[in-house]
Amino acid sequence: MCSLVEQVYKGIGVRFAAQIIDGIILAIIYFIVGFVMFGTWSWEVTGLAATPFIFVVGIINFLYFMILEGTVGSTVGKKVLKLRVMKEDGTACGLGASFIRNILRIIDVLPFIYIIGMILIARSPKKQRLGDRIAKTVVVGVSVPTASTPAAVSEAPVEEMGFCVNCGAKIPSSAAYCPKCGAKQ
Numbered sequence: 154m155c156s157l158v159e160q161v162y163k164g165i166g167v168r169f170a171a172q173i174i175d176g177i178i179l180a181i182i183y184f185i186v187g188f189v190m191f192g193t194w195s196w197e198v199t200g201l202a203a204t205p206f207i208f209v210v211g212i213i214n215f216l217y218f219m220i221l222e223g224t225v226g227s228t229v230g231k232k233v234l235k236l237r238v239m240k241e242d243g244t245a246c247g248l249g250a251s252f253i254r255n256i257l258r259i260i261d262v263l264p265f266i267y268i269i270g271m272i273l274i275a276r277s278p279k280k281q282r283l284g285d286r287i288a289k290t291v292v293v294g295v296s297v298p299t300a301s302t303p304a305a306v307s308e309a310p311v312e313e314m315g316f317c318v319n320c321g322a323k324i325p326s327s328a329a330y331c332p333k334c335g336a337k338q
Contacts, residue, residue: 161294162280162330165271167234168292174230179217183210215255223251237295241279241333250288257284278335291332 187193190206221228223246226237238246238254246254261270261282270282279291315326319336328338 162278163236163292163294164280165274167236167294168274171228171230171234171236174233175217175228176230178229179214182213182217186210186213215258218258219248219251219255222246222255223248231292235295236292238290238292241289241291243332246288246290250290253288254284254290257282257287260284278330278337279332 186209187206190209191202218228222231222238225232226239226246231237238251240246240250258270261267261273261284263269267282270284273282273286274280277286279285281291285291313326314323315328315338316322317324317331317334317336318338319331320334322331322333324331324333324338330337
């Protein structure tokens with residue numbers, strides 16, 4: 154779990170970059186699945202023959218995001234870019250919340266290429282798309298101390314804590330927004 158001091162809500166740019174990394178991984182998987190299903194490396198399978206492939210690809214896509222975010226808090230792309238999905242209260246996302254946030258990805262993708270999701274992220278203080286809002290999850294940046302700086306990390310001053318003016322949650326006194334309710338401080 155991340156401490157509140159480490160949480161910084163992440164917006165469209167870095168999340169899009171993580172999506173590209175995940176997309177490359179998924180494209181390789183889809184390519185292999187296509188070969189297994191059709192015995193060809195060609196993308197020329199169309200019509201009803203393509204229906205089972207589209208269904209399988211959709212299931213793989215959903216399970217990739219749901220299982221990784223629900224069990225370890227990040228997909229490969231998010232891990233590379235030091236992002237984590239967690240509940241608004243700072244606890245682990247879990248499979249239940251991950252299921253909700255990822256089943257609603259269908260709406261966020263509409264009308265195409267995540268337009269609804271991008272608009273919602275841009276307009277949200279916690280940078281949440283619809284799936285995040287309903288599941289009460291956030292995507293945050295995680296600072297991970299390096300092996301070469303353990304002394305610096307342990308000697309770092311403890312940040313003074315205060316309380317949110319809106320919900321009363323304990324937060325760093327320097328926080329601009331409350332991680333729990335998103336209220337400006």
